[in-house]
Amino acid sequence: MPAYATNMRLKFPILALTLEIITIILFAVFVVYDDGHEDSHGDTHGNSTEDGMAKNLRLYPMFQDVHVMIFIGFGFLMTFLKRYGFSSVGINMLLAGFGLQWGMLMQGLWHLNPEGKFKVNMLKMINADFSTATVLISFGAVLGKTSPVQLLIMTVLEITIFAMNEHLVATVLKASDVGASMIIHAYGAYFGLAVARMLYRPGLRDGHDNEGSVYHSDLFAMIGTVFLWMFWPSFNSAIAESDAEQFTAVVNTYLSLATCVMSAYAISSLVEHKGKLDMVHIQNATLAGGVAVGTCADMDIEPFGAMMIGLVAGIISTLGFKYLTPILAANLGIQDTCGVHNLHGMPGILGGLAGIVAVAMGKKKEGNAAMQAAALASSIGFALIGGAVTGLIMRLPVWGQPPDQNCFDDSIYWEVPEEEEENEESLAHGDHSKNKAEA
């Protein structure tokens, strides 16, 4: 069965090294250091009176916050699965490490200067991290059911398409999306859901033994949650145009997230057995306020406006985990491992809609509500079509995807340490299914 040839020994190193060497060549051709002076294309936003090099260093702490969200936040958030922590944090690092290089190229190539080069400045580095976020969101939808080779292919395609949509939204439509509710969150979520639909596994309809958490894996996941939660104001404000807009984005995001915590906890308790809190909701729905306030983070929506967005986001996200995810899996064949539809999909659309309303109400100077709506539609359209095509490619039975029984199990792609004696039996069982996979 070629579909289950999960031995990565040649496929993965050849693909990874080939991609990296191509990338280095493209960097050699196109990329130069920033000298602090603006190109004629004017790709450095912001206070034009500020020295470019000073701005690079001033934004550096915000860049590092975003970096922590990408590598610790997304990486550990996905460690909630009991036997998939190595892949969650490790493959997250692989995809983000390559994705930021690819994202810098794909975004930079749209803005070459007259010499045919583009400059690496801090905004480009932040945007490169942003482009990887789309991949990491989609990774959440297919977590546990894909091989590293499949995921590297997804990274290349998803970021390339992201850069097209981003160019359309920002440069052509001139829509506003400072915190990227539309172009990152909605895009990443619906891209991932389309891929998940293409990779539908009927064999997992009734769940899988390993698709759950243990006590300490839930605590590892909370490391991811809390770092995402704390640094989201940096994510939503890093590329704001002026100091005042940057600070507004910080305040709105901070308040939206704080409010979202309250509504996520309240609804989790309301819908659960005996009023208990559910870790899945706490790990994810508490972050929906950051997603939903993204598009209008830098707009003058008033502090209480940001809080109302957060309140609603926490409610719909928690309800989505409780009621919608099972329906998507059972009726639409969309098996969304991490529930990215609830954390990024619906809150991303909410953010896009809030942006349309806010712009229509004049909360953003020079904004245009129709362009905002076009940006939302474009982001979802690119996501669904791009994700479907990418999923079709990923479905080709040559990329080493795991058989159903080895899903959600690190040991198929990782050397996993043997556990203490008392676990030997369950490991023996694990080895057994592995043997099946590689037979």
Added chain:
Amino acid sequence: MPAYATNMRLKFPILALTLEIITIILFAVFVVYDDGHEDSHGDTHGNSTEDGMAKNLRLYPMFQDVHVMIFIGFGFLMTFLKRYGFSSVGINMLLAGFGLQWGMLMQGLWHLNPEGKFKVNMLKMINADFSTATVLISFGAVLGKTSPVQLLIMTVLEITIFAMNEHLVATVLKASDVGASMIIHAYGAYFGLAVARMLYRPGLRDGHDNEGSVYHSDLFAMIGTVFLWMFWPSFNSAIAESDAEQFTAVVNTYLSLATCVMSAYAISSLVEHKGKLDMVHIQNATLAGGVAVGTCADMDIEPFGAMMIGLVAGIISTLGFKYLTPILAANLGIQDTCGVHNLHGMPGILGGLAGIVAVAMGKKKEGNAAMQAAALASSIGFALIGGAVTGLIMRLPVWGQPPDQNCFDDSIYWEVPEEEEENEESLAHGDHSKNKAEA
């Protein structure tokens, strides 16, 4: 038994949503964005020649350090208990997420501008985080023995009273407490101890099976410890008046903490069986130097002065854990789960006393030793009385507090994943006691 009606299904969501909606309304009425210009009340400290908006952004990295201390630091520090990690990091997030909103209101309402509004600037956001720290310290004293409903009530009351004392100390007495040894650490600790006294549980006199750590829970706690330790210089310097005082506060805190590590390790080894180190001491007493140097962090106490404070703090904190905590529990009915008396109480008083001495020695221009002493007395007084009253309210048998046998156990308020087969027996035992609780 109504006291043990631990089902939170209605109580908790209703309380949380009601509080949040009230908070949003108050924000709508009172809170506006900062425009970078000082109000007539002059609530933005610091270099008056600096543009307010630039200051907001310059302080942002320090704010994020404080944010990490509040959400990762306090949250993970308390995960040392073997079966209480969800509550530690999760309820910490709930209380801090609500507390920062409430704290911003309670502190801002003391300083309304002529239009009846106050502005959200970075200093207000830092102070809002500070106000939540008092609650998280008190949470440590009652950890494992209180329901989320009780703790939300404590949050509202403790922060309201904190804001009164803070106003008295800073505005009326004009005492100096840049790192808040008195108004946060001593206040939070004695407030929590007074609550713990009111909630005394004779049934836990001989300890509880779950009141201890396992190997990995101690490692999770070290995540909290180390982040608190590293970022404490930001905590103690964030609201300093001038650049020079801010840097002095950074240096003093950094040196006090480094010294405190050495004395905490030394004394831990000295007092323990066969000279072994005790994780409880390492997790907590290494931080006492940050608490104790708080009040005089921005004063000219010389680097070696800061180190001597750290040396003494590490010693008394470790000795407190070893000898004083058992006495408080056995003789005074104060069951202090995390030993906040040793980390925040005694070192906070030490910090207040050091501040009195330093001001008396002229280490702070315009300081007044009598006002420093009054501030210390006020902080402890508000804490003891406020904590006692709050504890009486929390003791009402309608807030769903856990029965003794379910203390220190997440499963009473959280959905907890089932463990591997080998733990089934102990879980069965857990379910058994839970059934008792809900009977």
Added chain:
Amino acid sequence: MPAYATNMRLKFPILALTLEIITIILFAVFVVYDDGHEDSHGDTHGNSTEDGMAKNLRLYPMFQDVHVMIFIGFGFLMTFLKRYGFSSVGINMLLAGFGLQWGMLMQGLWHLNPEGKFKVNMLKMINADFSTATVLISFGAVLGKTSPVQLLIMTVLEITIFAMNEHLVATVLKASDVGASMIIHAYGAYFGLAVARMLYRPGLRDGHDNEGSVYHSDLFAMIGTVFLWMFWPSFNSAIAESDAEQFTAVVNTYLSLATCVMSAYAISSLVEHKGKLDMVHIQNATLAGGVAVGTCADMDIEPFGAMMIGLVAGIISTLGFKYLTPILAANLGIQDTCGVHNLHGMPGILGGLAGIVAVAMGKKKEGNAAMQAAALASSIGFALIGGAVTGLIMRLPVWGQPPDQNCFDDSIYWEVPEEEEENEESLAHGDHSKNKAEA
């Protein structure tokens, strides 16, 4: 057997308190606060037109990044061992907490001002953290096989010798080593390997039951890896001379690390059984790009030049773990617990060589390739001789080193919580060997 008198009750507290009191006295004599003005010795590098105090605060976020690398990064990276996590993160904190004080003194004493004092500024604090990094690297080589007393002695000696070499390299040779490939990484690695050679344990030739990871200990280690990886650009750029060089160092390090991830993953899969990834490689070799680009981080090597360095570093580091470490242990008697030769030794030399080439190609104004080569030789020479002498001192049978059977086991120096019932048997075994040790 005096060699195995592992009771630390008097030895450790007396040594720690004595060292700390000596240190406080030296601080009282020599150390004053920075006032923002340059001394005549000109020890504050950087833009001379910038106000010193503003620079202190501007560098503070980078300092905190470095601080996180030292305390979280190194500390958690070493928690991969199944029963040695308390020591990894705890003794790391002890050594770094003392080491930064000692390092500040040892480096500052070379640059006293006319009044016989030196000023604590932010660059001194960053350099103090740097000096501790050498000790933490060496700690990795002897992890699990040394007592806290031995390690405190190593800290004092290694940092004292580091300061000599640093003075020679920076002030006498005027060599360039902004990211310290030579003076920290190569020095720390070869110092540690020389110590490990002196402490060679024939009894561990065939490995040790505890010298391995469990599933969750590998996840704790990834916390260290990822924080080191993210913040390495701060490490390599913090002490750069100008804003432009600082930003160049950020970019080069960021790109080298991203590339290194790809080559480390690719080679790990290529050399492992069935193409699986090995956590040891992922935890360590992904960081080699940060080490190797250190010396020429601030030079004009072009973005693709930095990437090529990262590509090579990831390859040689992974191959080193796979093939060289076993040879060193079997044939040279060098038991390198964490494989520091692969993460810091070889990549450090690669960095030094890259620096020689880059300077010879004119990538650094005022650089001199011969001086670069002398700096590399000096760093390795000081390391080997200093490490050998230090190892001889540490080998004296009075410092409480653990017997072979208690290596890699926290319980010899720490109170370790009792595990659930199912682990009792293995703990009983642990107690048994402990009894042997203390007989």
